[in-house]
Amino acid sequence: MNLKELSSYLGLSQTTVSRALNGFPEVSEKTRQRVIEAAKVHGYMPSQSARGLATGKVGAIGHIIPLGNHQMINPHFSDFMAGVGIAYADFGIDIVMKICAQDEELATYRKLVKSNRVDGFVLQGPLVDDPRIDLLQTLGVPFVVHGRSAGATQPYNYLDVDNEGAFERATQFLVDFGHRDIALLNGMENMDFANKRRMGFLTGLQRAAIPARPELMFSQDMSEVYGYEVATKILPLPNPPTAFLCASKLVALGVMRAIADAGLIAGKDISVVTFDDDFGFLGTHAAVPQITCLRSSLYRAGTRVAHMMMAAVDDPLAISTEIWEPELVVGKSTGMKI
Amino acid sequence: MNLKELSSYLGLSQTTVSRALNGFPEVSEKTRQRVIEAAKVHGYMPSQSARGLATGKVGAIGHIIPLGNHQMINPHFSDFMAGVGIAYADFGIDIVMKICAQDEELATYRKLVKSNRVDGFVLQGPLVDDPRIDLLQTLGVPFVVHGRSAGATQPYNYLDVDNEGAFERATQFLVDFGHRDIALLNGMENMDFANKRRMGFLTGLQRAAIPARPELMFSQDMSEVYGYEVATKILPLPNPPTAFLCASKLVALGVMRAIADAGLIAGKDISVVTFDDDFGFLGTHAAVPQITCLRSSLYRAGTRVAHMMMAAVDDPLAISTEIWEPELVVGKSTGMKI
């Protein structure tokens, strides 16, 4: 069933039916109801190809996932995507997802734009100086960044958490408990968020006049194993850390496991603070120790980014930026230095 | 740059340019090269909306992810998707991904079909009796199932691993080592794969004339925590299992952790066998104990399903099915019952 068939069935012109369905005022309410009813009965939905051709908007947002940088395989990604996807649904928008080799990433953006497949892009996991932003700006496509990137000359839409402030605050928090030897288990520091967290950490130390100990600072993909291995390695050091600052709950769980293995007790012998993306998937929550954390919901960030994306498509010129302050939740994993 | 502009620039008709680009024979090789060159220089790519309208094929496959059933948040999903996505890229096809509430799943399929957004669907995680198969068959859309579902009346395209055979074999393997008290840590048994594994397990026991012990059989979402908690709970039983059969490496890792916590040694005191989807993301592989497993690559399954999908779109009538036999890899986690 297409527009032509539906309108001839109704004895109306295609114009009127189209307008009735799209909520234009030049149609009497009676006719509109009749049209809507008939459309539902016959299961009519406009062809997106045709509509895309006619309007120039295809009703889809591109999400490009380069393989090999572990983006897709971690829960941070999924949780964010869930938020985005649910929010899109309200707008009748869908995700065009491209999975590509890492060296084809920029070309993939180009292709999607040139072939008019999407109305815009959401960028995830921006690097410290991310070439994608430049590319999309010169291509003139609407986009929203989840996170930020330092090296862009022109303004752009983004939503980020205050990573630097959060890690400075966390450091301060630990310092206040008397800790001076704090290990930093950061994410990959070529990514902007991790870079900012590192800066926040260093600022926090500096404010307390504590010299940084580079041998206690790590940068890796955030996983449980990473936390476990690093903690296992550095806990037996002659001058071991008395506190850990982790970039993700996954990492923190690994650290907790190593602490337990070492016969120590978190919150007593050792303090642990982590950034917590607040995803609700880590099996039973009871199994997760109550780790002191800076919390900000990735899912909610996803829905917000989706809304910003819709706004960006509607008005490509108005740019908007948001920075969220994570919430400090004090758990049982932190305490005075002994 | 669109077709019209490109062809007038070249002094050719749209017909000829279109045919040159799409590899039709009615164009001289010289002209074709000239066209291709010009297209590259000017960055011309055909509008997918227009092409979709003209051909009826939109060059996209739908992947619908209902939220809440934990599909998206586990690595099994990601690994499969990676394979699919990379294979699609070779065909110039992209993924239209819809994330929806669980009770809107079927409606979402309908909508995508009616509005002509996709050329077909890939179904993941089929249930024992999956309503999606029926729906798509009545809608007349090409689709490929990763896995199988029992309750379909008509044939359909699928790729599955021999879950039943694999678990029977694994059970046999443990029985041969003298084990009689084997715990089954299965996935959700409303899903077809888990149901088949359970049947394989029971058949294996039956063949050895060992009565099943329902109190040692579990069915849950596959996670590390699940494995850890169940193992922790049943290891201290008066008549504890001497072997574990797990549905996923994640689960097995949890079991291994519980075994270590209990002061036991896997491969000596306790045997562990697991299904291994062979994903390459579990942090450093060195950290993962060498668990005896039945191995089948999810990534490769993804690429194969993608190819089957393309074939299904080209010829919706020819249906094809494949069942893969997982490989039994003997590791250090299994040994004679003591």
Place this chain on the structure above:
DNA sequence: ACAAACATCCAAAGCGCTTTGGGTGCTTCA
């Protein structure tokens, strides 16, 4: 040398929608 076959190209229709630019009949106002 002439018809038949071929190689190469083109004009125009059509895919299903939105949107422009009216048209028709009815009400309102001076």
Place this chain on the structure above:
DNA sequence: TGAAGCACCCAAAGCGCTTTGGATGTTTGT
């Protein structure tokens, strides 16, 4: 009472591509 305004509807153009059904000139076969 005539003009202006309004409510409601329609015909047709156009979005950018593919594809049908030739047209034109060039070879080939006998």
